[in-house]
Structure formats: C-alpha cells, structure tokens
Amino acid sequence: MDKKVFLDMFRDQDKNYISGLYEDVELCRNIEVPIYTKDFLTPDIYMKLKANENKLGVMVQGNGVFEDCERRMVKFSVHQDTSEDFELDVLIVTNKSKFKELGHRDYLGSIMALGIKRNLFGDLVVEGNKCYIPVASSVSNYIIDNLNQIGNCPCTVEILNEDEEQLPKINFNEKNIIATSLRIDNVVPGICNISRARGTELINGGAVLLNYQICDRKDKIVEINDTITIRGFGKFKVRSIIGETGKGRIKLLVGKYI
Incomplete structure (x- = not known):
C-alpha cells in the first residue's frame, strides 16, 4: 500500500x-x-x-x-512473534480521602491538568478508591512525582506489580433487549428504548457509530462484540445472543460502558 x-x-x-x-x-x-x-x-x-x-x-x-x-x-x-515489548506501565492512583468518592472524570481531568497528552495513556478503570491507568513508560515517573491530589482529595500513585495484584475489568451495565433482526436499525431502537422511526433518524443523521465508524446504512448487520456508539445515549457492546422469543425475535445481551 x-x-x-x-x-x-x-x-x-x-x-x-x-x-x-x-x-x-x-x-x-x-x-x-x-x-x-x-x-x-x-x-x-x-x-x-x-x-x-x-x-x-x-x-x-x-x-x-x-x-x-x-x-x-x-x-x-512481519513474522509471527510472541514477544510484547510495549513501553507501558500500569499506574494505580489511590484516593486517600474517606469523605469523597472519585469517578472516571475526576482522575482523567487531574492527569490532563498535568499537561499529559491524551494519547499517552489508555483507558481508565475505577474500582473502589483506586483508578488503574495504562500509561506510556516515558511519562510514568512524571505522573508519580507530580500527581498528589485529585481535586481536593490526596492520593498516592504507584506502578502496578502484576505479580501482586490482579487487574480489574472494564465495567458494563448490562441489559437484555429484543430485536426483530440483527440489522442496526432494529438493534438501535432496542438499545435506546425508542421507536424504529426515531432510530432510523439517528442513523440517517450520522449519530450512530458502529465500531467507531459512522454507520449510515440502516441494513448493516450487527455482530457479537461489535461496539455501537449512539450520540446522546452512550456507548454499548453487543455481548451475546441469549435466545429467541416465542415469535422468533432475537434476545440480545447488551452492555453499556460505564
């Protein structure tokens, strides 16, 4: 190419x-x-x-x-290779305040406030009073040395020792939906609990992304593990087909990213 x-x-x-x-x-x-x-x-x-x-x-x-x-x-x-020499660390940011819970946006905003570009760290996963953040190794020490509070909450930062602690999973709010088919114009209304006409409007208006690309084809078939982003409603992952209704409609398990 x-x-x-x-x-x-x-x-x-x-x-x-x-x-x-x-x-x-x-x-x-x-x-x-x-x-x-x-x-x-x-x-x-x-x-x-x-x-x-x-x-x-x-x-x-x-x-x-x-x-x-x-x-x-x-x-x-070029060749099949099992080595993984990615230059990244996983940082654990621990909220030391007993009076305030912190969310994804709190941690994200504090890291950005240090002048760290968004492309230098990956997804943030919050579990309890801790936030797990994959970061480029080039900025690990800078974050450790300079991030000492999130908002008004004191915090500590350390590099994850993978031998000592298990990584959390990205959380979803899961729900079951029913669709007459796996066409995206049938799945979107089920996810958003709206009419099919309204779902078609969203698709035609460029408000629906399938696997992070705008999907303007209402007959596009959705597959398991596809990611659907719907502006104004959130981001969802199609987890599995869990069965059919008595009338032959499809039951889907869908997870909404938290």
Missing part, C-alpha cells in the same frame, strides 16, 4: 500523525523487526489498521492492558 492510499484511509485524522504510522509500517516491512508505537491509538485508527493487515503487509497487534479496552499501543510485525 502506497502512502497516498494509506493517508486516504484516515482523512479525518491529523496528517502528520498518520504519516508517522505509515513510516512505522514501512520500517517494519523493510527491516522485518517488530515496531511498537510509543502512544495509545484511538479505536477508530486501530480498527482500520487491524482490518487492513493484508494490504499493509504487516500483522497488527494491540495492547491496552484491559479486556474490552478502547485505546491501545500497537505492535507491527
């Missing part, structure tokens, strides 16, 4: 950033040694790279630490 075709795949992205990814792919192909990105790719970029592995001539492997994560560092390789 030449550079122009590669850039055209990502027209809505920063041209210089995408050019850097192309150079990583080319370097990997030329020297046949794994090349790792230094930052976390957004899901739309990662999924396009993954979907075009054959055209690129490289294998694309992502690591975002958590199952069902969105942002991932990426490894390009």
Whole structure:
C-alpha cells in the first residue's frame, strides 16, 4: 500500500500523525523487526489498521492492558512473534480521602491538568478508591512525582506489580433487549428504548457509530462484540445472543460502558 492510499484511509485524522504510522509500517516491512508505537491509538485508527493487515503487509497487534479496552499501543510485525515489548506501565492512583468518592472524570481531568497528552495513556478503570491507568513508560515517573491530589482529595500513585495484584475489568451495565433482526436499525431502537422511526433518524443523521465508524446504512448487520456508539445515549457492546422469543425475535445481551 502506497502512502497516498494509506493517508486516504484516515482523512479525518491529523496528517502528520498518520504519516508517522505509515513510516512505522514501512520500517517494519523493510527491516522485518517488530515496531511498537510509543502512544495509545484511538479505536477508530486501530480498527482500520487491524482490518487492513493484508494490504499493509504487516500483522497488527494491540495492547491496552484491559479486556474490552478502547485505546491501545500497537505492535507491527512481519513474522509471527510472541514477544510484547510495549513501553507501558500500569499506574494505580489511590484516593486517600474517606469523605469523597472519585469517578472516571475526576482522575482523567487531574492527569490532563498535568499537561499529559491524551494519547499517552489508555483507558481508565475505577474500582473502589483506586483508578488503574495504562500509561506510556516515558511519562510514568512524571505522573508519580507530580500527581498528589485529585481535586481536593490526596492520593498516592504507584506502578502496578502484576505479580501482586490482579487487574480489574472494564465495567458494563448490562441489559437484555429484543430485536426483530440483527440489522442496526432494529438493534438501535432496542438499545435506546425508542421507536424504529426515531432510530432510523439517528442513523440517517450520522449519530450512530458502529465500531467507531459512522454507520449510515440502516441494513448493516450487527455482530457479537461489535461496539455501537449512539450520540446522546452512550456507548454499548453487543455481548451475546441469549435466545429467541416465542415469535422468533432475537434476545440480545447488551452492555453499556460505564
């Protein structure tokens, strides 16, 4: 794949950033040694790279630490390779306040306030009084040295020792929905509890993203593990088909990202 075709795949992205990814792919192909990105790719970029592995001539492997994560560092390789030399750490930020619970936005805002660019850390998972954050190794020590409070709450920051502590999972609020088929214009109304006409309006208006790409085809078939983002309603993952109704409609288990 030449550079122009590669850039055209990502027209809505920063041209210089995408050019850097192309150079990583080319370097990997030329020297046949794994090349790792230094930052976390957004899901739309990662999924396009993954979907075009054959055209690129490289294998694309992502690591975002958590199952069902969105942002991932990426490894390009020509040959099958089990090594994972991603330059990342997992930080544990512990809220030491006994009087205030902190949420995802609190931790995210405090890290951004340090001047850390969003592409240098992955998904944040909050469990109890702790927040687990995959970060590029290049900024780990800076965060540890400078993040001492979240809002008005004192906190501590340390690097996760994977031998001592198990990683939490990304949480979902799960619910069952019923759809007449797996067409997206049938699934979206079930997720949002709206009429099919309203669901079609959202699709036609570009408010529905399937796997982080705008889906304007109402007959597009949704598959298990697809991610559906609906502006104004949230982001959802199709978890499984759990059966059928007596009238032959499909029962789906859908998880909403918390």
